[in-house]
Amino acid sequence: MSTPPITTPRRATITDVAREAGTGKTSISRYLNGETSVLSPELRARIEAAIARLDYQPNQMARGLKRGRNRLIGMLVADLTNPYTVEVLQGVEAACHALGLMPLICHAANEVEMERRYLQLLTTYRVEGVIVNALGVREETLRPVGGGGIPAVLVDRSVQGLAADIVGLDNHGAAELATRHLLDSGFDDIWFVVQPFEAVSSRQQRETAFREAMRVHGGQAGEDKAKDAARGHTLVLDLADDVEVERALAELDRVIDANHADATTATTAPAARRVALFAANAPVALRLALHFKARHGAGWQSRVALLSIDDPDWAELTGITTIRQPTYEIGYRAVEFLHERIEGTQTAVRDCLLPGELIVRASTSR
Amino acid sequence: MSTPPITTPRRATITDVAREAGTGKTSISRYLNGETSVLSPELRARIEAAIARLDYQPNQMARGLKRGRNRLIGMLVADLTNPYTVEVLQGVEAACHALGLMPLICHAANEVEMERRYLQLLTTYRVEGVIVNALGVREETLRPVGGGGIPAVLVDRSVQGLAADIVGLDNHGAAELATRHLLDSGFDDIWFVVQPFEAVSSRQQRETAFREAMRVHGGQAGEDKAKDAARGHTLVLDLADDVEVERALAELDRVIDANHADATTATTAPAARRVALFAANAPVALRLALHFKARHGAGWQSRVALLSIDDPDWAELTGITTIRQPTYEIGYRAVEFLHERIEGTQTAVRDCLLPGELIVRASTSR
DNA sequence: CTGTTAGCGCCTTCAG
DNA sequence: CTGAAGGCGCTAACAG
Numbered sequence: 001m002s003t004p005p006i007t008t009p010r011r012a013t014i015t016d017v018a019r020e021a022g023t024g025k026t027s028i029s030r031y032l033n034g035e036t037s038v039l040s041p042e043l044r045a046r047i048e049a050a051i052a053r054l055d056y057q058p059n060q061m062a063r064g065l066k067r068g069r070n071r072l073i074g075m076l077v078a079d080l081t082n083p084y085t086v087e088v089l090q091g092v093e094a095a096c097h098a099l100g101l102m103p104l105i106c107h108a109a110n111e112v113e114m115e116r117r118y119l120q121l122l123t124t125y126r127v128e129g130v131i132v133n134a135l136g137v138r139e140e141t142l143r144p145v146g147g148g149g150i151p152a153v154l155v156d157r158s159v160q161g162l163a164a165d166i167v168g169l170d171n172h173g174a175a176e177l178a179t180r181h182l183l184d185s186g187f188d189d190i191w192f193v194v195q196p197f198e199a200v201s202s203r204q205q206r207e208t209a210f211r212e213a214m215r216v217h218g219g220q221a222g223e224d225k226a227k228d229a230a231r232g233h234t235l236v237l238d239l240a241d242d243v244e245v246e247r248a249l250a251e252l253d254r255v256i257d258a259n260h261a262d263a264t265t266a267t268t269a270p271a272a273r274r275v276a277l278f279a280a281n282a283p284v285a286l287r288l289a290l291h292f293k294a295r296h297g298a299g300w301q302s303r304v305a306l307l308s309i310d311d312p313d314w315a316e317l318t319g320i321t322t323i324r325q326p327t328y329e330i331g332y333r334a335v336e337f338l339h340e341r342i343e344g345t346q347t348a349v350r351d352c353l354l355p356g357e358l359i360v361r362a363s364t365s366r
Numbered sequence: 367m368s369t370p371p372i373t374t375p376r377r378a379t380i381t382d383v384a385r386e387a388g389t390g391k392t393s394i395s396r397y398l399n400g401e402t403s404v405l406s407p408e409l410r411a412r413i414e415a416a417i418a419r420l421d422y423q424p425n426q427m428a429r430g431l432k433r434g435r436n437r438l439i440g441m442l443v444a445d446l447t448n449p450y451t452v453e454v455l456q457g458v459e460a461a462c463h464a465l466g467l468m469p470l471i472c473h474a475a476n477e478v479e480m481e482r483r484y485l486q487l488l489t490t491y492r493v494e495g496v497i498v499n500a501l502g503v504r505e506e507t508l509r510p511v512g513g514g515g516i517p518a519v520l521v522d523r524s525v526q527g528l529a530a531d532i533v534g535l536d537n538h539g540a541a542e543l544a545t546r547h548l549l550d551s552g553f554d555d556i557w558f559v560v561q562p563f564e565a566v567s568s569r570q571q572r573e574t575a576f577r578e579a580m581r582v583h584g585g586q587a588g589e590d591k592a593k594d595a596a597r598g599h600t601l602v603l604d605l606a607d608d609v610e611v612e613r614a615l616a617e618l619d620r621v622i623d624a625n626h627a628d629a630t631t632a633t634t635a636p637a638a639r640r641v642a643l644f645a646a647n648a649p650v651a652l653r654l655a656l657h658f659k660a661r662h663g664a665g666w667q668s669r670v671a672l673l674s675i676d677d678p679d680w681a682e683l684t685g686i687t688t689i690r691q692p693t694y695e696i697g698y699r700a701v702e703f704l705h706e707r708i709e710g711t712q713t714a715v716r717d718c719l720l721p722g723e724l725i726v727r728a729s730t731s732r
Numbered sequence: 733c734t735g736t737t738a739g740c741g742c743c744t745t746c747a748g
Numbered sequence: 749c750t751g752a753a754g755g756c757g758c759t760a761a762c763a764g
Contacts, residue, residue, distance in 0.1 A: 065756090286679055289683055317655055424742075431742075
């Protein structure tokens with residue numbers, strides 16, 4: 001057992017290294033910054049030896065202080081509980097790693113106040129830029145960040161009045177893809193279920209696209225005469241409010257039960273007109289699935305079809321259809337954009353809309 | 367539209383504030399550090415006004431440089447994909463918030479090399495302490511951290527030869543609880559499925575406890591004469607190696623199929639001797655569930671019982687029994703421990719083992 | 733090629 | 749109660 005010294009052995013500084021190597025601080029600094037060609041091999045060797053001997057590691061904070069940039073960027077996420085977020089994070093980390101950036105991850109845990117505080121904290125640490133998966137920030141809160149201050153890029157959600165690069169899913173395309181799939185699969189009573197819109201642009205966009213798709217593709221009585229126009233509804237599910245959730249779910253239950261009764265009563269078995277639920281994201285889908293599982297047991301999927309944007313672990317397990325977002329790429333691109341801004345790119349604000357991928361599973365197949 | 371200035375308006379510094387308030391930097395510094403009693407109300411008011419006018423925010427990096435502490439702590443996690451990790455993180459964040467710390471979250475993504483690099487990076491940023499959910503770090507890698515260097519506390523997993531506080535699940539108790547539950551529920555062919563042990567102490571502890579529980583409680587032929595000693599097996603599932611996974615799963619399939627054949631062939635329906643799978647954690651459980659779902663369809667649970675340590679979202683949805691870890695508390699306590707160490711507590715190394723909670727679901731009920 | 737000299741933004745003696 | 753001076757660890761002109 002080697003007993004480590006009690007007194008914290010103060011970390012070696014650049015001065016220590018200079019002394020140890022018998023030279024000045026400047027040369028050490030040069031060495032650290034890769035200005036290696038400007039150093040005589042001999043000096044260089046001495047420096048390397050000294051660094052190794054002292055186990056020297058330059059203090060990033062001090063470097064940052066002097067040169068005005070510390071390679072830190074902030075990553076403010078609304079909800080780590082959402083698999084989407086974690087996946088995006090992986091892309092972010094990979095990109096940061098590639099670009100020599102260090103992401104400071106902050107988790108607002110769905111609390112607007114937290115979000116505000118973290119944003120402030122980040123500027124206090126002088127991060128060089130911020131990637132924001134906005135929760136409820138207003139343009140004003142982000143002002144010191146996006147506007148005159150440090151560069152920002154938005155992920156998934158835009159912020160009212162803030163001109164900043166944004167990268168995320170092509171919500172319009174995704175919602176249309178999903179809706180058409182449901183229509184094509186024979187569902188004609190489709191419920192789009194979404195959390196309260198609040199300021200979350202992606203929710204709004206998905207809903208708008210859903211409604212439009214229903215209007216455009218759902219209305220055609222088509223060749224099948226027995227089939228009248230499909231109906232589209234929007235249901236808001238406030239996951240933070242249990243009472244409201246119960247109310248909303250009860251509404252769905254009525255619809256589904258009625259439909260089920262129709263189907264079983266009918267003498268001639270008509271293409272059982274099943275209702276389909278289109279969840280705006282994974283948390284919503286999970287809540288729905290849990291409810292129906294509790295209500296109808298393991299076989300709940302014979303009562304309702306479920307499709308969700310986001311492709312969580314359990315989607316495959318439970319067999320629901322999904323639209324998978326290119327999460328990794330979203331995170332990666334966000335960092336790239338931010339990096340460019342940090343480096344001073346002055347181009348106009350960019351929108352990067354990436355396509356989702358439809359993954360058809362049993363839930364919506366016939 | 368207010369056009370923000372093109373040139374980044376350099377952030378105000380303490381000097382600016384001093385000038386604006388018509389005083390010296392010292393007073394500003396005192397104000398910032400809450401030495402409020404030592405300032406005349408008049409000066410104080412001027413300072414406040416100046417700060418507000420300039421929208422001044424002290425530079426944490428600079429403060430840290432001088433006073434030697436920057437309120438930053440590192441949180442190194444092995445795998446953000448594991449719900450366990452994210453839950454622990456929430457506790458960590460809450461505690462940090464309460465203690466005025468800022469967690470730097472680093473994600474090793476199951477790569478030992480990443481882990482090493484992040485650890486190094488963290489020391490480079492002069493974090494005051496580190497919470498480590500170790501992946502493969504050796505004592506030596508952590509030496510600069512835990513030993514003479516900055517304080518460290520371990521989460522879930524201990525590190526060979528490193529004397530550091532550790533907080534996590536009471537693995538022994540949890541595994542015993544789970545095993546007894548399975549035994550009590552009538553299963554007598556129990557497979558403990560775990561990822562390669564490597565250096566992960568919690569995996570080893572769980573397995574050891576499982577084996578011991580089988581020995582102690584599984585051997586009693588008991589009152590039921592038809593029931594001989596229950597069998598316990600350990601199966602290693604290397605999730606990173608598809609070929610290996612296939613091989614292991616095939617082995618399980620044979621066992622399960624044989625058992626199933628027995629049960630259906632027997633004329634008198636004996637208490638169908640079902641086999642139970644005891645997953646060491648959620649990722650393993652998920653892999654197992656996906657496999658059986660693919661192989662036997664939605665009704666796979668009538669073939670095998672599944673119990674898992676960790677209680678992911680989908681557990682309720684799929685009805686598997688679990689042992690829920692007090693994740694939030696684990697994270698919270700870890701930060702508290704670290705904080706004490708940072709403040710200089712010199713007590714002996716502490717172990718904080720928190721109990722898990724058995725959540726019985728359909729999978730293991732009769 | 734190499735060392736000296738100033739600070740970066742802040743805190744901390746130490747004198748007023 | 750208040751301010752001036754020095755320094756934290758490092759980089760960036762300037763000279764040699």
